[in-house]
Amino acid sequence: MCGIVGYVGKRPAQDLIYKGLARLEYRGYDSAGIAALEKLSNGSFVTRMIKAPGKLKELRALWGQIDFPSSHAIGHTRWATHGEANQANAHPHRAGPITIVHNGIIENHQLIREELAAKGVSFSSDTDSELFGHLVRAERESGKTLLESVRLSFRRIQGASAFVVMDERLPGTIVVVRNGSPLVLGIGEGENFVASDVPAVLESTRNIYYLEDNELAELTSEQVRIYSLDGHERPLNTVEIDWALDAIDKQGYEHYMLKEIFEQPRALTDTLSAWLDLSQGRFRLDAAAVARKSKSDGRTLGHQEIVRAFCEATMVHVVACGTAAHAGYYGQQLIEKLARVPTRAELASEFRYRDPMLRPTDVGLVVSQSGETADTLAAVKLMKQSGMRVFAICNVRDSSIPRECDAVFYTNAGIEVGVASTKAFTTQMALLAVVACAMASHRGTIDAATEKLWVEALGHLPEVARHSLEQSADVEAVAKKYSKKKGYLFLGRGLFFPIALEGALKLKEIAYVHAEGYSAGELKHGPIAMVEPEMLVLALAPEGRGLLHAKTVSNIEEVRARKGTLLSFCAADDNQLKKISDSWIEVPPIGVTELLPILTVLSLQLFAYYVAVERGTEVDQPRNLAKSVTVE
Ligand code: F6R
Numbered sequence: 001m002c003g004i005v006g007y008v009g010k011r012p013a014q015d016l017i018y019k020g021l022a023r024l025e026y027r028g029y030d031s032a033g034i035a036a037l038e039k040l041s042n043g044s045f046v047t048r049m050i051k052a053p054g055k056l057k058e059l060r061a062l063w064g065q066i067d068f069p070s071s072h073a074i075g076h077t078r079w080a081t082h083g084e085a086n087q088a089n090a091h092p093h094r095a096g097p098i099t100i101v102h103n104g105i106i107e108n109h110q111l112i113r114e115e116l117a118a119k120g121v122s123f124s125s126d127t128d129s130e131l132f133g134h135l136v137r138a139e140r141e142s143g144k145t146l147l148e149s150v151r152l153s154f155r156r157i158q159g160a161s162a163f164v165v166m167d168e169r170l171p172g173t174i175v176v177v178r179n180g181s182p183l184v185l186g187i188g189e190g191e192n193f194v195a196s197d198v199p200a201v202l203e204s205t206r207n208i209y210y211l212e213d214n215e216l217a218e219l220t221s222e223q224v225r226i227y228s229l230d231g232h233e234r235p236l237n238t239v240e241i242d243w244a245l246d247a248i249d250k251q252g253y254e255h256y257m258l259k260e261i262f263e264q265p266r267a268l269t270d271t272l273s274a275w276l277d278l279s280q281g282r283f284r285l286d287a288a289a290v291a292r293k294s295k296s297d298g299r300t301l302g303h304q305e306i307v308r309a310f311c312e313a314t315m316v317h318v319v320a321c322g323t324a325a326h327a328g329y330y331g332q333q334l335i336e337k338l339a340r341v342p343t344r345a346e347l348a349s350e351f352r353y354r355d356p357m358l359r360p361t362d363v364g365l366v367v368s369q370s371g372e373t374a375d376t377l378a379a380v381k382l383m384k385q386s387g388m389r390v391f392a393i394c395n396v397r398d399s400s401i402p403r404e405c406d407a408v409f410y411t412n413a414g415i416e417v418g419v420a421s422t423k424a425f426t427t428q429m430a431l432l433a434v435v436a437c438a439m440a441s442h443r444g445t446i447d448a449a450t451e452k453l454w455v456e457a458l459g460h461l462p463e464v465a466r467h468s469l470e471q472s473a474d475v476e477a478v479a480k481k482y483s484k485k486k487g488y489l490f491l492g493r494g495l496f497f498p499i500a501l502e503g504a505l506k507l508k509e510i511a512y513v514h515a516e517g518y519s520a521g522e523l524k525h526g527p528i529a530m531v532e533p534e535m536l537v538l539a540l541a542p543e544g545r546g547l548l549h550a551k552t553v554s555n556i557e558e559v560r561a562r563k564g565t566l567l568s569f570c571a572a573d574d575n576q577l578k579k580i581s582d583s584w585i586e587v588p589p590i591g592v593t594e595l596l597p598i599l600t601v602l603s604l605q606l607f608a609y610y611v612a613v614e615r616g617t618e619v620d621q622p623r624n625l626a627k628s629v630t631v632e
Contacts, residue, residue, distance in 0.1 A: 492597075503517060
């Protein structure tokens with residue numbers, strides 16, 4: 001939440017900051033601002049600043065005010081926490097010569113505000129962020145260096161935060177600090193960058209340093225120095241990023257979300273291929289490429305230790321937020337069904353505060369696209385405290401969550417820019433299926449023939465997903481037809497229940513309509529009261545046969561009897577379901593029915609997308625949302 005970019009070098013900084021912010025706008029788009037240092041004719045520097053509520057493009061109208069040669073600037077795109085999204089609350093914030101941008105929350109802001117006010121400080125915004133600038137200013141005025149002033153000020157505040165600070169009396173130097181909110185440093189030739197995330201600097205450098213919690217850095221154009229919060233210098237161990245730049249362009253699609261929906265076959269291949277030994281019909285848990293360790297202490301957990309933890313697990317706790325939690329609910333069912341280990345999936349925001357019973361022999365499995373979600377990160381720390389092994393399923397390399405875990409299984413979905421998660425979700429589901437099967441294989445709860453069946457089906461999954469996406473025109477047609485309904489009720493059972501939740505979430509977040517996901521069996525316990533012709537009921541039952549399917553169909557009959565409008569996601573030969581539906585979308589078959597939810601959700605993503613387009617909402621940047629939720 002909130003995007004930060006800073007630059008010191010020799011090039012005109014303002015354009016670089018603007019471009020970097022554009023790459024980070026997914027982190028928040030309530031307001032934006034840039035501050036740059038201008039050199040006056042007498043050789044001194046002054047800070048010039050432009051800020052505007054709303055999206056980044058609103059800054060363009062003010063561009064003339066910072067249109068001077070400057071090679072030292074910082075910028076920010078905001079997701080509002082304290083104070084409404086107006087001009088005054090937009091970052092950067094100034095305290096005399098000090099200018100700061102901030103991502104996070106100062107939890108003890110009230111105390112600090114009172115203290116500063118008592119000393120006669122007046123404030124120009126309602127934000128907690130501004131206070132940090134005043135703390136730094138006070139330290140500077142007592143004769144400390146900028147680095148020392150930032151260090152001492154940071155010690156005063158509580159909560160997860162990242163700050164970037166400049167001082168007009170120290171042109172060419174930026175000081176940054178973080179704890180809990182992400183910051184990366186981009187190391188260039190005669191120039192250096194700081195940003196909330198790698199895409200902001202990727203066009204200029206691939207040499208990245210991931211700032212650790214409680215680390216500070218001092219950047220000039222020629223040098224970057226890292227310090228711990230107790231003042232000790234640390235080595236600058238950078239990594240080379242190999243992400244493709246085209247991943248962050250729309251490549252002809254109208255929206256990132258649509259592009260990312262269509263990237264899913266490729267994302268699934270990239271995620272699954274290292275795990276599947278197709279010639280032997282076995283899972284490869286030992287593939288070096290799949291289980292990576294990126295903990296800050298650098299200790300690597302070998303695959304034997306991972307296998308042991310899974311084999312000896314007394315319970316698995318799957319913990320995540322939002323869409324990732326829906327993948328977790330799917331994973332929970334598969335792990336319990338295949339590996340026969342008691343498994344519980346829950347929301348990180350609930351888990352961390354309910355004082356869960358955890359044993360050292362339990363295993364944690366957290367799921368996160370960004371690797372930065374505050375509640376999920378806190379859940380990891382809680383599980384680690386009780387001595388458990390904790391593994392992550394994550395998309396963003398070396399982000400905070402993988403660094404805290406004992407090992408990480410990466411979804412190779414590529415950079416996901418659309419705020420509504422799509423390709424990260426299906427790759428999470430696929431990877432959870434792999435983990436469930438691999439666990440089951442090692443625990444001896446599935447036989448070789450079953451393992452082979454799963455390996456083959458997962459091997460086919462990308463191709464079948466491509467086939468499913470070929471029906472996008474059919475999905476677009478039904479989405480248009482039903483885009484103005486009063487409400488949307490997604491019904492599924494078993495493994496289709498998590499995707500009922502996900503289908504409803506996608507629609508809510510990008511089309512701003514009322515939608516709910518329900519277990520079909522729960523219908524008559526309440527929600528059936530809402531059924532009428534203006535309520536669209538989406539029935540997710542593509543397995544075509546089996547006990548649960550028969551039960552779902554009879555639940556759907558109840559909808560029919562009450563004149564609800566019915567859109568089914570069904571097997572091509574399911575004439576029974578088609579007969580009672582107003583419209584249907586076919587879901588292609590695959591070797592194991594447990595993988596059908598992954599194929600079905602592709603059509604639900606397309607449905608949400610086309611409804612949103614029809615309703616004219618902001619698909620890639622839905623109101624009030626941000627992609628990376630780094631505050632509680
Ligand atoms: C919805 C969505 C969110 C995220 C949630 C967790 O489309 O993207 O619900 O799934 O904020 O984020 P991560 O996966 O980054 O931990």
